[in-house]
Amino acid sequence: MAETQAPVQRPLSPHLQIYRLTLSMLMSGLHRITGLALCAGMVVLAWWLLAAATGQNAYGTFEGFATSWIGRLILFGFSWSLLHHLLGGLRYLIWDLGYGMEPAEREWLVRANIIGSILLTVLLWVILWVSGMR
Amino acid sequence: MTMRTPLRRVLGLGSAKTGTEEFWLQRMTAIAAIPLTLAGLVLVISLTGRSYPAVRQILASPLIAVLMILFVLATTVHMKIGVQIVIEDYVYDKTQKFTLLMLNVFFAWAIGLACVFAILKISFGV
Numbered sequence: 001m002a003e004t005q006a007p008v009q010r011p012l013s014p015h016l017q018i019y020r021l022t023l024s025m026l027m028s029g030l031h032r033i034t035g036l037a038l039c040a041g042m043v044v045l046a047w048w049l050l051a052a053a054t055g056q057n058a059y060g061t062f063e064g065f066a067t068s069w070i071g072r073l074i075l076f077g078f079s080w081s082l083l084h085h086l087l088g089g090l091r092y093l094i095w096d097l098g099y100g101m102e103p104a105e106r107e108w109l110v111r112a113n114i115i116g117s118i119l120l121t122v123l124l125w126v127i128l129w130v131s132g133m134r
Numbered sequence: 135m136t137m138r139t140p141l142r143r144v145l146g147l148g149s150a151k152t153g154t155e156e157f158w159l160q161r162m163t164a165i166a167a168i169p170l171t172l173a174g175l176v177l178v179i180s181l182t183g184r185s186y187p188a189v190r191q192i193l194a195s196p197l198i199a200v201l202m203i204l205f206v207l208a209t210t211v212h213m214k215i216g217v218q219i220v221i222e223d224y225v226y227d228k229t230q231k232f233t234l235l236m237l238n239v240f241f242a243w244a245i246g247l248a249c250v251f252a253i254l255k256i257s258f259g260v
Contacts, residue, residue: 008139035216042213042245045206049252052190059186086171089164096161124175132183 027110031088034081041078079124084117156215163212170205190256199257203250210246214238
């Protein structure tokens with residue numbers, strides 16, 4: 001938690017706006033954004049569990065939300081955020097271990113992250129639909 | 135006005151000695167959350183379209199309840215650290231920063247406790 005108050009005016013190191021935007025930079029931001037979105041996802045999870053623990057009526061209210069088009073859209077967004085954050089986390093674990101740092105490998109990993117998360121989300125909802133989504 | 139630079143004022147004071155616990159905990163909870171999330175997705179798929187009594191009965195089974203509690207614990211700890219890092223990175227004002235850091239802790243505890251309590255209540259069937 002470093003403070004940023006410098007008593008003397010000094011030249012600043014170049015920041016984001018200096019560099020050409022790359023996909024991995026964008027994906028770093030997206031990892032944080034999906035993580036923050038999942039905080040709201042946790043609220044929905046808590047609502048679902050509390051509703052199930054409370055009773056039939058409370059669960060019916062949740063079901064009403066979850067099966068409405070806006071509810072579905074929100075849950076679809078959360079499922080993509082979850083899968084994207086999960087794959088992104090795997091990517092960071094690979095990098096933490098020191099693998100996949102070459103330019104071509106980096107590009108491959110960020111592309112696999114975004115394409116994989118979209119494909120897996122669609123796959124998940126196809127499975128949900130097949131397994132009797134109401 | 136002092137001629138000393140910020141660097142001079144901290145030199146010799148030594149490192150903070152701590153600081154890697156959260157880095158490590160964030161990775162541990164991330165790794166734990168991978169299989170738990172996959173289990174959670176399988177659970178959601180299997181619960182889809184089922185009636186309320188059936189959902190309660192499935193959530194009440196010990197194995198599923200334990201997996202769900204582990205999922206909630208891993209993700210809420212991971213969430214608390216993750217949001218804390220975002221606040222520390224982007225909020226510069228001291229009052230705002232500490233307010234948000236505190237609210238973040240309250241939020242993580244509230245969500246974690248609510249989920250765990252609900253799972254236990256369903257499991258014990260009262």
